[in-house]
Amino acid sequence: MAADLMTVVPDQARSGPGHRPASSTGFVGRDESAFHRATDPNVFDWLDHVKAAAGCFHPIRLSGEVATVDRATGQLLSASRTEDMPDGEIYKPCGNRRHAVCPSCARTYQRDAYQLLRAGLAGGKGVPASVAGHPAVFVTFTAPSFGTVHTRVVKRHTCGSRRRCDCRPEPCHPRRAADPTARPCEHGHPSVCWARHEETDPRLGQPLCLDCYDYDAQVVWNHSAPELWRRTTIAVTRHLRTRARQLGLPWVEQVTASGRVRRVPPGKPSFGKVAEMQRRAVVHYHAIVRLDGIHPYDPDAVIPPPAGFGVDDLVAAVEHAAATVAFTTRPHPAAPSGWGIAWGEQVDVRPIAADGEITDGKVAGYLAKYATKSTEATGHVSRRLDGEVIDLYANHQGSHPERLIDAWWTLGRNRDWQHLRRWAHMLGFGGHFLTKSRRYSTTFRILRDARVIWRRTETGHEYADQPDDEPTLIVGLLTYAGSGWRTTGDALLANTAAAMARERREVAREEFAAVV
Known part of the structure; x- marks a missing residue:
């Protein structure tokens, strides 16, 4: 076994x-x-x-045969069978990005994510070094409030390292006795918390009153967050296009692959985004937005934007999109008019500069850290849920994650919303935790292929130094043997x-x- x-x-x-x-x-x-x-x-x-x-x-354990073939002639050069190897199988890492599932594979994914994100700001890995001079901002998009939760806020840091912050936090939710909002809620729970929570306090992210919290709205927002992000990127692009017209920047006549000529705006944003699951079990996005120019003959080329198109224009475009993008979901018996989906009020936009407070290395490291996280911050970790095990995790009178899962499962009873149940184990979020636009940077596949080549060279693989004029193709005729x-x-x-x-x-x- x-x-x-x-x-x-x-x-x-x-x-x-x-x-x-x-x-x-x-x-x-x-x-x-x-x-x-x-x-x-x-x-x-x-x-x-x-x-x-x-x-x-x-x-993952694989069995079968690995063949080396000459690409030009198709001739079989050599073949090796797993039967002749130790255990008769090949061992392959699971490749899971979640640190709670496999820390070793998650570390590899995190390092790849760091290289991918940093290359989009500093160059390298096939990205021109000129991107270091492109206007770029680091943005945090948060979700709106669905109810008051316990928080830890440090207004003035005196610690040397935020990773081991021991600064004294502010009271959680202080209120004066005469303040009307200091009265207990309709369920009799206090709406005041004078505690100065430590970083490890299990109450962080938990609602002050579980019965007052809007669980339906939160799980629907989690599910709609990818669509909200898509609309936000479109809004940023459109605002930059309008700004280019206001500045009088000339449009670029770009020649397509078919030979046709089209006029396009002189600048285009590129994005790199990571989703983080907060302790209150709602996602928010950390994103890098970079402004590029448009090459008239090579649409894939990454060149600087025209003079006069700067970081201030990029900041204005992001802030405008965050404040204006919103939509309403389809109707549901629990919300006949649908749920309104928009970003929360806390949207942080900071320029990235090589010699500033926010540098490319800090931003890439910060985003790569969250790329290996999932729902474990909320206290919930499970695989995909179904009707046989849902009762183990869903409880409308239980803990905060249990109520979220119950709300998600209950909303999915509606025929038009049945697809929601697929993401109940993710507390409603069904998007990718790390995404990027095509022009932003390199890809994970290119990084992984480079690692394979390096390992073959390091271990003295017989085909590591194969000359370019005699290229070979390694074909794995392998089948799944077990995990x-x-x-x-x-x-x-x-x-x-x-x-x-x-x-x-x-x-x-x-x-x-x-x-x-």
């Missing part, structure tokens, strides 16, 4: 639908299987074989080897930084 690395790593236990323990007896047999593998004469060959997936919590490690002992040894390798890399990186 396949073993999950979660079961052998301290403080990483998980539960929920779809999770299966390595065995019905937990850790029984772990020492025996680990000893058996460690005393195998071919243990080092096995460790080298699973190196690519050694730190993965639930690797997870074969035994908990294998999981323990693979994770230990991966942890030691990470430690060596970190030490080498620190020593190199000290020398430089």
Whole structure:
């Protein structure tokens, strides 16, 4: 039976639908299987074989044949079967981006996300270095309020590092006794909180009154957030087009692939966006918006915008879009007129500058951190829900996440809204956590392909230095064999080897930084 690395790593236990323990007896047999593998004469060959997936919590196992073919002639140059490899299978990392599911794969995804986002601001990875001079802003779009929740606000920071902030926060929701809003709500719960919450306080993000909170509106807003973002990008583009006319900037005559000539605005925004699930279980967006010029002959070229088109115009376009974009959802028996969808009042727009407070490295690191997060900040972690397990997570009189899931499931009873239930496990949000416009930067696939080439070169792969005039194609004729490690002992040894390798890399990186 396949073993999950979660079961052998301290403080990483998980539960929920779809999770299966390595065995019905937990850790029984772990020492025996680990000893058996460690005393195998071919243990080092096995460790080298699973190196690519050694730190993965639930690797994918493949079996079959890998062939190397000459691209020009189609001739089979060589073939290797997994039967001749250790365990008779190839181990591939699961590739899950969620840190709560697989920290090892999430770290890889986070580093790729950092490179992708930073390349759009500083260049590199196929993006011209001239983008560093393009006007760019860092924007945070928040959701409106659906009810009062416990918060932690620090107005004046005196700490040296925000990551370990120990500054004294303000009272959560203070009110004077004579203030009418200080009275208890209609359900008898206090509307005042004088607590100065710590960062680890479990009350953060929880409503002061669960019965007053508008759960229907929040889950519908979560589901509608991707559409709201799409409309916002259109509004930013249109506002910049109008601004270009006001400035009298000449339109660009662009030649299409078919040879036709069309007149287009002289500037176009590019976007990189990451969604973050807040503790109150509602998403908000962190985005990079960059202003580019238009090349008359190459529509994919990234060039600077025309003179006179600057960061102030970009800030105005984003603020205008955030304040004006809104729409109404389709009707529902719970809301016959539909729900109004718009951004909240707290929209933060900050210019990005190489020598300013907001730099490309800080922004990319900030967004990449949230790219591996999901719903765990809310206290809810589950896989896709269905009618068999929904009662384990939904309760209209339960906790904050349980009421959200119940609201989502209940709204999905309507025939026109049945598609909502598909995203109940995500508290309504069905969009991608990291997206970008096509021109903004490179792609994850290009980064992953570069990593594969580097690993083959590092390990001395026989085709790593294949000359360009004799290109080859590696074809994998593989089928799915299973998921997870074969035994908990294998999981323990693979994770230990991966942890030691990470430690060596970190030490080498620190020593190199000290020398430089």
